Amino acid sequence: MIEKLRFRDPELAKRVAKKIHTVTPKEGTVKICHVCGTHEWTITHFGLRNLLPLNVEVIAGPGCPVCVTPASEIDEAVQLALKGVVVMCFGDVLRVSGSEMSLLDAKAKGADVRIVYGVSDAVKMAQKEPKKDFVFLAIGFETTAPSTAVEILNKPPNNFSFLVSHRVIPPAMKLLAEMEDLSLNGFIAPGHVSTIIGLEPYEVFPKVYGMPTVVAGFEPIDVLFGVYMILKQLRENKPRLENEYARVVSWEGNMKAQELMQKVFSVADGNWRGLGNIPSSKFMLNREYASYDAHLKHDVNVEHGIDIQHGCKCHLVIIGKIKPTECPLFMKACTPQKPVGACMVSIEGTCRIWAKAT
Amino acid sequence: MLIVMCLAIPAKVISLKEDKAQVDFGEGVLREVNVTLVNAKVGDYVLVHAGYAIQVVDAKEALETIKLWNEILQVEPEANI
Numbered sequence: 001m002i003e004k005l006r007f008r009d010p011e012l013a014k015r016v017a018k019k020i021h022t023v024t025p026k027e028g029t030v031k032i033c034h035v036c037g038t039h040e041w042t043i044t045h046f047g048l049r050n051l052l053p054l055n056v057e058v059i060a061g062p063g064c065p066v067c068v069t070p071a072s073e074i075d076e077a078v079q080l081a082l083k084g085v086v087v088m089c090f091g092d093v094l095r096v097s098g099s100e101m102s103l104l105d106a107k108a109k110g111a112d113v114r115i116v117y118g119v120s121d122a123v124k125m126a127q128k129e130p131k132k133d134f135v136f137l138a139i140g141f142e143t144t145a146p147s148t149a150v151e152i153l154n155k156p157p158n159n160f161s162f163l164v165s166h167r168v169i170p171p172a173m174k175l176l177a178e179m180e181d182l183s184l185n186g187f188i189a190p191g192h193v194s195t196i197i198g199l200e201p202y203e204v205f206p207k208v209y210g211m212p213t214v215v216a217g218f219e220p221i222d223v224l225f226g227v228y229m230i231l232k233q234l235r236e237n238k239p240r241l242e243n244e245y246a247r248v249v250s251w252e253g254n255m256k257a258q259e260l261m262q263k264v265f266s267v268a269d270g271n272w273r274g275l276g277n278i279p280s281s282k283f284m285l286n287r288e289y290a291s292y293d294a295h296l297k298h299d300v301n302v303e304h305g306i307d308i309q310h311g312c313k314c315h316l317v318i319i320g321k322i323k324p325t326e327c328p329l330f331m332k333a334c335t336p337q338k339p340v341g342a343c344m345v346s347i348e349g350t351c352r353i354w355a356k357a358t
Numbered sequence: 359m360l361i362v363m364c365l366a367i368p369a370k371v372i373s374l375k376e377d378k379a380q381v382d383f384g385e386g387v388l389r390e391v392n393v394t395l396v397n398a399k400v401g402d403y404v405l406v407h408a409g410y411a412i413q414v415v416d417a418k419e420a421l422e423t424i425k426l427w428n429e430i431l432q433v434e435p436e437a438n439i
Contacts, residue, residue: 015431090408118409120392140408143366147410150394192366195405195413225427247420248405248413257395257412 007219016224017051023231024053031183032056032230033320035173036063036190037348038218044357046220058227059320062172063190065140066092066346067318068272071305073165074098077137079300080163081111086129088122089137091115092346095339099306103137119151126160135294139165143192145283146257149264152289161294166283167270169193170201175278176319177209186212186230188223191245198253199241206239217245264289273307273342274315314341317350324354331355366407368415371398381406 024030034040040060043049049058062068075098081087087103094104094115107113112132116122119136126134138148145166152162169190176182189202194215205213212233216226226244233239243249261283270282285293295301308315312334313327324330324343334340336355343351369381372388379393381404391404396411398404404411 012427012431016427019431120409143407143412146395146412147392147408150392150410192405192407192412195366221427225430228430244423246423247416254395254413260395 007217007221009221013046013051013220013224016221016228020051020056020224020228020231021053023228023235024056025235027055029055029057030185030231030234032058032186032188032227033061033176033182033184034058034063034188034190034216034223035061035169035176036188036193036218037067037346037350037353038192039063039188039190039216039223040350040353041348042218042220042223044353048220048223051224052227056227056231058188060317060350061176061320062272062275062318063169064318064343064346064348064350065144065167066090066096067314067342067349068167068172068275069093069096069139069165069342070271070273071097071099071307072271072302073137073163073305074102075100075302075305076295076300077103077135077163078106078111079302080135080294080298081106081113082109083298084112084133085294085298086112086114086125086132086134087137088114088116088125088134090117090139092348093137093139095345096342097309097340119147123151123154123156123160126157130157130159132159133298134160135163135298136160137163137165141167141169141190141193142196142261145261145265146196146254149257149260152264152285152292153260156292161292161297162285163294164265164283164285166265167272168267168281168283170197170204171278171281172272172275173202173205175275177205177211179319182319182321184211185234186214186239188226188230189213189215191215191217191222191249194243194245194249194253196254196257199243199249199251200253202241206241210239212239212242214242215245215249217247274318309340312341314343314351317341317343324351327351366405366412368403369406369411371400371402371404371411374398374400379404379411381411 122136205211212230265283316322343349372380403415
């Protein structure tokens with residue numbers, strides 16, 4: 001049944017695009033922000049911006065977890081790797097620069113840095129080699145944090161600990177909504193984060209900020225309908241929260257995942273690369289799971305790092321203030337092969353996605 | 359196969375054993391995933407992220423979405439919006 005659905009039908013896409021034109025205001029610019037690297041991939045890969053009216057701009061917000069992980073947290077992983085601890089991470093974390101080096105640089109110096117598909121594989125590796133110390137660099141938004149919580153509750157072996165770098169998305173959206181010079185008119189909320197957290201955390205955006213907010217899926221038609229729904233709300237002057245991605249997102253979200261996350265994590269203020277400190281935006285391990293905290297276990301703590309390298313404009317790209325092509329380093333000094341900024345590293349980074357499309 | 363190139367990919371549950379499931383990503387690509395976070399049955403589509411099923415895809419809602427799209431495209435008179 002699901003196989004026959006039309007989420008990529010080009011004819012349907014054209015009809016939705018036509019419909020979008022009918023609800024777009026004749027004057028002024030509408031700026032819609034999404035906060036998910038995969039939305040950016042869909043928009044860029046399928047050329048959706050070309051289907052939109054000239055005065056409708058869709059910008060990429062800080063939706064790439066690897067890109068927003070601050071250099072200080074990469075530095076901690078690098079320090080541990082150089083000390084002889086086996087550091088495990090997702091593939092696209094490897095090349096992200098810390099203040100001085102990336103985990104790939106540490107690997108080149110002889111450190112044992114391993115890529116894993118998920119935290120379960122990391123735990124299995126640690127079980128197989130009980131004489132070595134393993135640390136998993138747990139990066140990701142609310143989509144990924146539940147898997148870390150489950151593994152911690154399953155009591156990983158004693159030679160295993162975590163550098164928890166998980167971030168919470170709605171506080172970052174709040175920061176963007178409050179940036180007056182960004183002048184956003186609506187949000188496309190991230191589909192898979194919403195699978196976990198549900199719709200309620202976004203209620204504040206239409207209610208307090210008057211911004212239409214639509215949770216959308218990741219197929220081209222999903223994104224186009226998301227844009228249409230936002231424009232229609234603006235036209236009616238009735239900002240509200242709508243769910244285009246009901247096939248996996250419910251009002252309450254995944255309550256089991258929320259319950260397990262609450263058991264394991266508390267929310268604290270956190271630094272985001274390029275955005276600075278955001279209140280209540282970071283998951284920290286609760287005290288009873290402190291034995292799995294690599295900071296305590298291996299005595300590592302880096303307070304500040306160099307987040308933005310000289311000339312890099314990731315801090316402006318990450319909030320959609322400039323397009324990647326407006327950065328002087330883009331595809332010159334900074335390429336997917338030799339990235340300078342974090343946005344050029346991850347497959348979810350805006351610069352990396354644009355680099356592939358150009 | 360409903361393919362979503364993204365952080366989470368739908369896959370069909372082939373078999374279940376305790377907190378693990380064998381899932382099919384299409385074209386015979388099978389993988390073991392952890393199903394602690396969902397109540398999935400054999401035959402369900404689950405959304406998989408980093409080795410974990412994070413939600414069961416609601417086929418009924420998927421059809422409802424398509425129905426809604428068609429309604430918007432066909433029923434709503436464009437000139438009056």
